[in-house]
Amino acid sequence: MNTMTLWHISGWEFAALAVAALLVGFSKTAVSGANTVSLAIFAAVLPARASTGVLLPLLIAADVVAVQTYRRHAHWPTLWRLFPAVAAGVVIGTVFLVWADDTVVRTSIGAILLFMAGVTVWRRRTAEAPEDPDAVVTRAGRLKARSYGVLGGFTTMVANAGGPVMSMYLLSAGFRKLGFLGTSAFFFLIVNISKLPFSAGLGLIDGRSLLLDAALVAFVLPGALLGKWAVHRINQRLFERLVIAATVVGGLQLLLK
Template sequence: MLALAAFAVGAAKSGMPALGPIPAALFASVLPAKASTGAVLGLLLVGDLIAVRMYHAHADWKILRRLLPSVLVGILVGVVVLWAANDIVVRRIIGATLLVLVALSVLLMLRRRADAAAGREARPVPRALSWLFGPLGGFTTMIANAAGPVMSLYFVASRLPVQAILGTAAWFFLIVNTMKLPFSVGLGLITPESLLLNLLLVPALILGALGGRMAARRISQEWFERVVLVLTFASGVYLLW
C-alpha cells in the first residue's frame, strides 16, 4: 500500500493532480496518523523536484508572492494541532480534511461544466473568499499533505493558463513543503526511520512520475477525476470511522 501511495505521489506531480489526496489516505491507513504526515512529506519533496524540473519555466511569481505569507499562517495552525492532538484525533482530522477536499473538487468540476455549457471562460472565485485559500491550503498541507484540490481551485479561479497552473503549482508546493520541513523535524514526524522508508519508496515514485505523464495523455481526465473522488471520499469516511 505504501508503494502504491508513492506511485500516486509521482503520478500526481507529473500530470495527474487528481491523485493528490490518495497518498495521505493510504499512509494514514498503514502508519500511525501523525507519523504518516512526516513520511509522506519526504516523498512529496522528491516529487516536487521532479515537477519543478518539468514545469519550472511557467510559474506566475506574482501570485506566489501574494499567496505564500497567508499560507504560512495555515501551516502554523496545523503545527499547533499536530503538537496538541493524539493519533486518533489527527486521523479523524485527516479524514475530515479529505471530505472537505472532495467537496471543493466537486465544486470545481461543477463550475467548469457550467462555464463550458454556457460557452464562457472560467469564472473567478468571489474576492471576498479569496483570502481563505492561503490559510486553508497551509492547514491542509500541514495536517494531511493534501492541499492540491484547494490550490487547484485557487489557480483555476485566477484564470491562469494550463502551463502556468502546472508551473506555479510545482514551485508553490516545493516552497511550501520545504517550509514545513523544520516544523516536521521539530515535532518528531521526520526521523531516520521515515527517511529510510522514503528511500525504499523512491523507485515507486519515479515509476509513478513516468507513468503519470504518459497516462495523462491517454485517459479521460473527467472519468479519472470521478474515480479518484470516490476513492478519496471512501478514504475520508474510513479514517473518520
Template structure:
C-alpha cells in the same frame, strides 16, 4: 514512526502511494488523495503526515525538473503570506489532536476538498479569473486560498484540491498550471519540514522510508509526464474523485 515497515503488504501500499504522488505531481492532479489514504492506512494517522512529506518533496523535484520554467510568480507572491498563516494554524491543531481524531480530521478534509472539486466542475465558469469573480477581489481570493491551502497541507498534506480550484479557474495553459503547482508545493513542503521535525513527525526512519520509495515516485512521475497529453482528463479525474471519496469516508469510520 519509530521503525521501518516490515510487512511486504505495507511496502506494496507505500510504493503504490509513492507512484501516485509522482503521477499526480507531473501528470493529472487528484491521485495524491489516494496517497494520503494509503499512508494513513499503513501508518498511524499523525505519523503518516510526516512520513508522506519527504515523498511529496521528491515528487516536487521531478515536477520542477519537467515544468520549472512554466510558472506564474505573481500568483505565488500573492498566496505566500496567507499560506504561512494557514500552516501555523494547522500546526497548532495538529499538536493538540490525538491519533483517532486525526484520522477523522484527515477524512473530513479530503471529503471537503473533493466536494470543492466537484462543485468547481458543476458550476459554470463564466469568469476565468478567480481573483475577480463575484465580488471577490484579488487579495481576498488569495487570502482565502492561501489560508485554506496552508491549513490543509499541514494537517493532511491535502492542499492540492484548493490549488487546483484556484488555478483551474484562472484558465492557465496546462504547462503553466503544472509549473505553478510544482513551485508552490515545493516551497510549501520544504517550509513544513522544520515544523514536522519539531512535532516529531519526521524522523530518520521516515527519511529512510522516503529514500526507499524514490524509484516508485520516479516511475509515477515519468508515467504522468508521458500520459498527461494522451488521456481523457475529465474521465480520469471523475474516477479518482470517486475513489478518493470512498477512501476518505473509510478513514472516518
C-alpha cells in the same frame, strides 16, 4: 534494523507503500490530487500521524521532478498572491496537530476536500466563461486566493492533503493543463520544504522515517516519468474531470476510513 522492519511492516505492506510512492510521482506530473490515494494508503499501513512524516520527503522528491519538467509554465503572480495566506494556514495546522487526534484530522480534511470539490463544480457550471489567471490577481479574486491559501496551508500541514485544495483553486482560476502543473509544482516544492522544520519539531520526521523514505524514493521517479508521458495524452476536459474525481475519492476515503 533494516528498512523493511522499521515500522514492523510486511512485504505486502511495503509493496502497497511502493505503489503509493509511484502514485505520488504520477500525481505531480499528471493528475494533481491523485496523491490523496497515496495519503490513504500510507495512513492505512503506518500510524496515521507518523505517515505524514514519511510521506513529506517523498512529496518533495516528486516536486523537484515536477519543477524540472514544468518550470517554464509557472504563473508567479498567482504564487506570490497565495504564499502569505498559505503560511498562515501552515501555522494554524501546526497548532491543530498539537491537540487533534487522528480521527479529528481525517474528518476535518475529508470534509474540506469534498466542500472544495462541490464549490468548484458549482462555479464551473454557473460561470459564463473561464476566468483569466491574470485577472484573478487584480480583481475580487484576492479574497478567494486568501481563503484557498489558508485552507491549502492547513490541509498540507496536517495531512499532506493540500494538493486537492490548490487543485480546486487553480481550476476555478481558469488555468490550463501545463500552467496548472507548472504553478502547482513550484507552489508545493516551496511549501513542502518550509514544512520540514515544523514536521521535525512535532516528531513526525526522524531517522527511522528517513530510512523508509530512502527505500521508497526509488519508486517516485518512475511514477513521475509515467505522468510526464501520460499528461500529453489527456485532453483538458478529461484532465479537469480526473482532478475533481481524485479530490472526491480522497475526501471520501478520509471520511469513511
